[in-house]
Amino acid sequence: MRVWKQWTDECRTTRKSGSGPRNVTSARDDRHLVRMARTDRTASSRQLAALWSIATGVSLCASSIRRRLLQCGLRARTPLYRIPLTHDHRRLRLQWANQHRDWRADWQHVVFSDESRFNLWYHDGRIRVRRYAGERHLPECIIERHSGRTPGVMVWGAIAYHRRSQLLRIVGNLNSNRYIREVLQPEAVPFLQSLPGAVFQQDNARPHTARIVKSFFAAQQVQLLPWPACSPDMSPIEHVWDVIGRPLARDPRPVASADELWIPEKGSKGTIVKKVKRLHVMGLSR
Numbered sequence: 001m002r003v004w005k006q007w008t009d010e011c012r013t014t015r016k017s018g019s020g021p022r023n024v025t026s027a028r029d030d031r032h033l034v035r036m037a038r039t040d041r042t043a044s045s046r047q048l049a050a051l052w053s054i055a056t057g058v059s060l061c062a063s064s065i066r067r068r069l070l071q072c073g074l075r076a077r078t079p080l081y082r083i084p085l086t087h088d089h090r091r092l093r094l095q096w097a098n099q100h101r102d103w104r105a106d107w108q109h110v111v112f113s114d115e116s117r118f119n120l121w122y123h124d125g126r127i128r129v130r131r132y133a134g135e136r137h138l139p140e141c142i143i144e145r146h147s148g149r150t151p152g153v154m155v156w157g158a159i160a161y162h163r164r165s166q167l168l169r170i171v172g173n174l175n176s177n178r179y180i181r182e183v184l185q186p187e188a189v190p191f192l193q194s195l196p197g198a199v200f201q202q203d204n205a206r207p208h209t210a211r212i213v214k215s216f217f218a219a220q221q222v223q224l225l226p227w228p229a230c231s232p233d234m235s236p237i238e239h240v241w242d243v244i245g246r247p248l249a250r251d252p253r254p255v256a257s258a259d260e261l262w263i264p265e266k267g268s269k270g271t272i273v274k275k276v277k278r279l280h281v282m283g284l285s286r
Helices: 002-010 027-039 045-056 062-071 087-100 105-109 176-193 211-220 237-250 267-284
Strands: 075-077 080-082 110-119 129-131 142-144 152-159 168-170 199-201
Touching: 027 045, 027 062, 045 062, 062 075, 105 110, 110 176, 110 237, 152 176, 152 237, 168 176, 176 211
Parallel strands: 080 142, 110 199
Antiparallel strands: 075 129, 110 152, 152 168
């Protein structure tokens, strides 16, 4: 009825210019808010409101802060997590990628292995960063992730181009002796021996690089793939752990058995193919 009355009285259906509530901040204030939010990307709306009050002497509620920042294109998003990398780490990662960017059939012989820990409960990671579209990889939009000990299940597994190993559950801390006795002897070495020309990949964790482990590999004539430090994201098996972990994040009930955490064998081939393409891009984008 209101629209009809407006049409009959004024011959229009749109609102008058300047009608509606006015913004509580000016364009200059908005630019100041954006600078504050970009200075501390992890500051919440309440924290920004407190900083605004201190800087200007004017009170501004958190909801107004959020609306003005949204209008300026800054949204609160989940940050990208990563492990801390030094300059040498980055240099060695790039060097490794360049050395292997022309590999093709060679990847079919690589057996990627790793341990992973699945927690029995998860949190939603409430920290957010304010950023524009396309700023996901900016250093100030990334929060470094440090491993922590929480109740859960630790497993070891390996994937090849066409096959996968059994999933082994590891109870307690894994040292070099247990690594040989519980992982390499019963599962890893037989799995490698069943694949002609297999090359074994593992990260540089202390149980993997101990002198006794190196001697064991030499005695068993296991060929190892050199691996740069702090590079779990370069192994396709990390995507396997992600596929296993996602259902756990949706269903936080305690895991009944390790068998529930495994995926069909057909999933491993796709992750290796995608990772080979990524390595090629890394080598070319120097």
